[in-house]
Amino acid sequence: MFRKLFKYDMRYIARFWWILALTAIGASFMGSFVLRYLISNFLNSDVSFAIKFMAINFLAVVAITIIAAFIVTQIFIYVRYYKHFFTDEGYLTFTLPVSRRDLLLSKMVNAFFWTVASYLLSFLCVLIFAIFSPPAEIGGPFINPIVFEKIGNAIVVAWKESGLGLIIFAVLWLATQTFSLIYSISLGYFCIALGSTIAKKHKIMLAIGLYYAISIAVSIVKNYLQTLFVTIIPDGLDVYLEGASDATVFFAEVIVTAIPCCMMAALAFAAYSATRTCIERKLNLA
Amino acid sequence: MKLDFKRISCILLLICILALSVFASDYIDWELSDDGRTLMADDTVYNRYYTSHSFYEWADNVYEFLDYVNHPGGFFADVSSYAKDNEFVWISDDDGLIIFVKEGCDGVLEDFFSGEKVSYRMIDTQNRETNMDSDFVNAVFAGTETLNTDVTKLVAYPCYEISAHDEKCCFAYDIGAIYELPDGYYSLDFRTLGNEHFDSDGFFSYRSGSVDLVKVDAALTYEIEKSISSLDYRDTEYMWESEDAVYIEEPEEDDGFSAGRFRAVCIFFGIVLPLAVMIFGAVMANSKKLGKPKYWYSVTVAAGIWLLLSVVLAFLLI
Numbered sequence: 001m002f003r004k005l006f007k008y009d010m011r012y013i014a015r016f017w018w019i020l021a022l023t024a025i026g027a028s029f030m031g032s033f034v035l036r037y038l039i040s041n042f043l044n045s046d047v048s049f050a051i052k053f054m055a056i057n058f059l060a061v062v063a064i065t066i067i068a069a070f071i072v073t074q075i076f077i078y079v080r081y082y083k084h085f086f087t088d089e090g091y092l093t094f095t096l097p098v099s100r101r102d103l104l105l106s107k108m109v110n111a112f113f114w115t116v117a118s119y120l121l122s123f124l125c126v127l128i129f130a131i132f133s134p135p136a137e138i139g140g141p142f143i144n145p146i147v148f149e150k151i152g153n154a155i156v157v158a159w160k161e162s163g164l165g166l167i168i169f170a171v172l173w174l175a176t177q178t179f180s181l182i183y184s185i186s187l188g189y190f191c192i193a194l195g196s197t198i199a200k201k202h203k204i205m206l207a208i209g210l211y212y213a214i215s216i217a218v219s220i221v222k223n224y225l226q227t228l229f230v231t232i233i234p235d236g237l238d239v240y241l242e243g244a245s246d247a248t249v250f251f252a253e254v255i256v257t258a259i260p261c262c263m264m265a266a267l268a269f270a271a272y273s274a275t276r277t278c279i280e281r282k283l284n285l286a
Numbered sequence: 287m288k289l290d291f292k293r294i295s296c297i298l299l300l301i302c303i304l305a306l307s308v309f310a311s312d313y314i315d316w317e318l319s320d321d322g323r324t325l326m327a328d329d330t331v332y333n334r335y336y337t338s339h340s341f342y343e344w345a346d347n348v349y350e351f352l353d354y355v356n357h358p359g360g361f362f363a364d365v366s367s368y369a370k371d372n373e374f375v376w377i378s379d380d381d382g383l384i385i386f387v388k389e390g391c392d393g394v395l396e397d398f399f400s401g402e403k404v405s406y407r408m409i410d411t412q413n414r415e416t417n418m419d420s421d422f423v424n425a426v427f428a429g430t431e432t433l434n435t436d437v438t439k440l441v442a443y444p445c446y447e448i449s450a451h452d453e454k455c456c457f458a459y460d461i462g463a464i465y466e467l468p469d470g471y472y473s474l475d476f477r478t479l480g481n482e483h484f485d486s487d488g489f490f491s492y493r494s495g496s497v498d499l500v501k502v503d504a505a506l507t508y509e510i511e512k513s514i515s516s517l518d519y520r521d522t523e524y525m526w527e528s529e530d531a532v533y534i535e536e537p538e539e540d541d542g543f544s545a546g547r548f549r550a551v552c553i554f555f556g557i558v559l560p561l562a563v564m565i566f567g568a569v570m571a572n573s574k575k576l577g578k579p580k581y582w583y584s585v586t587v588a589a590g591i592w593l594l595l596s597v598v599l600a601f602l603l604i
Binding site: 043225228232233235236237239240241244248251252255256258259262263265266269270272273276 | 356360361545547548551552555556560563566567570581582584585588589591592595596598599602603
């Protein structure tokens, strides 16, 4: 049954997402050529200011389109969740012969999938800019690989300095980002569920208010922790590991990178559990 | 519905007004003429100051203007000065430093390049500096005993250049140097040398030729060594153009590493906090009113790994 739920949740977003994706990709193509023109002619006094101004405005519109593709996806994810669970449709949803666990998990996996897809879409748009924006060199090919050369050089330098460590740090970073995303989605779901449980009117307003209040409180703590992880802790490691072997230093660095991952995992599980509690025990559709 | 529309319109209008106010700034707009001779700062005219003297930027205070100059050479150049209200500004291009001065305000520069109103500093090869008074500078060059030396050999000895600085402490040029040879200090007055001793940028060249060094009076040895020991790195104060001239490079307060603070942070975030999260997760998992325990136990497990990693890290640091 989970599969069916997931299929319908996916379909709901896929119905319009491809339009968003095509618009963002198309805008990126056009934007990258406009940027290429602008880079080549910015100091050219033969090109009028009006054309340059229009080109800059067009780039702003492209940027807004790409950002909007991401934001609209998020809005639809939460709208789907809210409508399916907390409006009149919710009566029907909760009469289905499916556990609430599956209902929530389906929404969760769906949100995770489309959020990752949105990130990949944004990355693809940036990639299009990186490929087509740099003007060609005199006598060189149409596509100037300067951005990729710089990225490649940076990776080579990082590989030389960190070696296999680079992969370990990349995996830890990816895990932290995954938990961070689960936490973020769960928090959104939790706030909608709580807002709908507490309030009889203005449920969405309350949910948004709760989301901002909790997000701000958590981000204050997170920022403080991040400050610690880039100031006091590296200083402490430098002092206490002075003279230690390279392997010990590397191991300590891996641990220091893994701890935020665990923190994020705890936060993500807590947010998900709280949402489930709300959906299973506190839901009041009356 | 109408009311909502009005409200939304008002908010949008307010946002537009606020957005427009961002552009309504009073930063100076710089424009360089095509021939590079005139620099316009809104309505103020700066004329290019020409000098055959070689010099370089050695500023104690730099006021960076926000807007750039669109240089005819096809690039953007920063406009700098010693203050927002100034007599001259400077930009740099391929030819080096270019000074633009307000009409009738070139007195400071005239006094500087003629050597009439200058202050002196000793600068070592690491760009550390210390002030020198003019009597001391004159005394250093006033010796009578000379030593003819090949400049290619001179480059190997410790060298302390003596530079002249303008009244506003923006520019400098070298007037001579003190060399520490095995038998004492020798000075060389660049002002007495011919053109063949300088490179194309006007700096003393060690490529070829010979010079007459002047032996510094032994009575000045203590003064020179005192100056050398007081050499310190220059602390240029940068300011950025804004209403309040906000500092962009404030000296960082180095409060040093505190072992006590580091331990406190490690204990709190490595032991106390994960323990608290573990207990919270376990309590929630066992509370029958609060949903399924599975995910609350996951919280406990994640906090447990966090605690374990912290303990391993503590062992590594001991």
